[in-house]
Amino acid sequence: GENVEQHPSTLSVQEGDSAVIKCTYSDSASNYFPWYKQELGKGPQLIIDIRSNVGEKKDQRIAVTLNKTAKHFSLHITETQPEDSAVYFCAARSGTDKLIFGTGTRLQVFP
Amino acid sequence: EAGVAQSPRYKIIEKRQSVAFWCNPISGHATLYWYQQILGQGPKLLIQFQNNGVVDDSQLPKDRFSAERLKGVDSTLKIQPAKLEDSAVYLCASSLRQTQYFGPGTRLLVL
Numbered sequence: 001g002e003n004v005e006q007h008p009s010t011l012s013v014q015e016g017d018s019a020v021i022k023c024t025y026s027d028s029a030s031n032y033f034p035w036y037k038q039e040l041g042k043g044p045q046l047i048i049d050i051r052s053n054v055g056e057k058k059d060q061r062i063a064v065t066l067n068k069t070a071k072h073f074s075l076h077i078t079e080t081q082p083e084d085s086a087v088y089f090c091a092a093r094s095g096t097d098k099l100i101f102g103t104g105t106r107l108q109v110f111p
Numbered sequence: 112e113a114g115v116a117q118s119p120r121y122k123i124i125e126k127r128q129s130v131a132f133w134c135n136p137i138s139g140h141a142t143l144y145w146y147q148q149i150l151g152q153g154p155k156l157l158i159q160f161q162n163n164g165v166v167d168d169s170q171l172p173k174d175r176f177s178a179e180r181l182k183g184v185d186s187t188l189k190i191q192p193a194k195l196e197d198s199a200v201y202l203c204a205s206s207l208r209q210t211q212y213f214g215p216g217t218r219l220l221v222l
Binding site (some may be wrong): 004013034036041043044045046049083089091095097098099103104 | 210
């Protein structure tokens with residue numbers, strides 16, 4: 001079945017710096033890759049997603065890139081702010097139409 | 112637009128007791144999901160409904176977990192009897208097409 005690996009598990013950056021989180025997936029039939037932000041005590045919130053027919057997508061300070069050949073996708077956050085501090089999850093929709101999540105990255109942005 | 116609603120938000124029970132969680136999805140969303148999120152991990156799908164029919168329950172421990180979605184709207188997830196390892200956050204999500212929207216979750220502690 002599909003397996004999604006996510007790195008790093010924790011990431012600390014200074015306010016204003018960029019943050020990059022990377023994920024790899026195993027099922028070549030996967031075609032949809034969302035990213036979720038989860039704050040303490042809340043459910044995951046979708047922040048950006050990308051489909052397999054697109055290589056890059058950007059929304060203000062957030063961008064996602066997809067390399068289908070290498071089965072990698074990454075989240076890029078520029079000009080980080082303290083309110084970006086949260087746990088971020090990548091996910092991949094497998095060939096069986098199931099959403100498989102990575103293990104999460106705890107991002108801390110220090111002012 | 113109202114989001115996914117869940118109740119209760121917190122529940123503490125002793126092992127071997129039973130517990131039930133309730134979810135009200137976003138209006139018009141045909142697909143409803145229940146996930147289990149153990150501390151420090153990503154959400155893991157327990158069961159997926161399309162209207163009131165089960166699409167995938169391959170990872171639902173059917174000897175103790177049950178779920179229903181009567182009338183294709185609200186859903187309940189039940190655990191009977193609970194074990195210590197069931198301590199987790201139970202997330203409900205709904206979708207119209209690909210994008211899944213999560214509720215705030217129910218945090219369960221089994222003592």
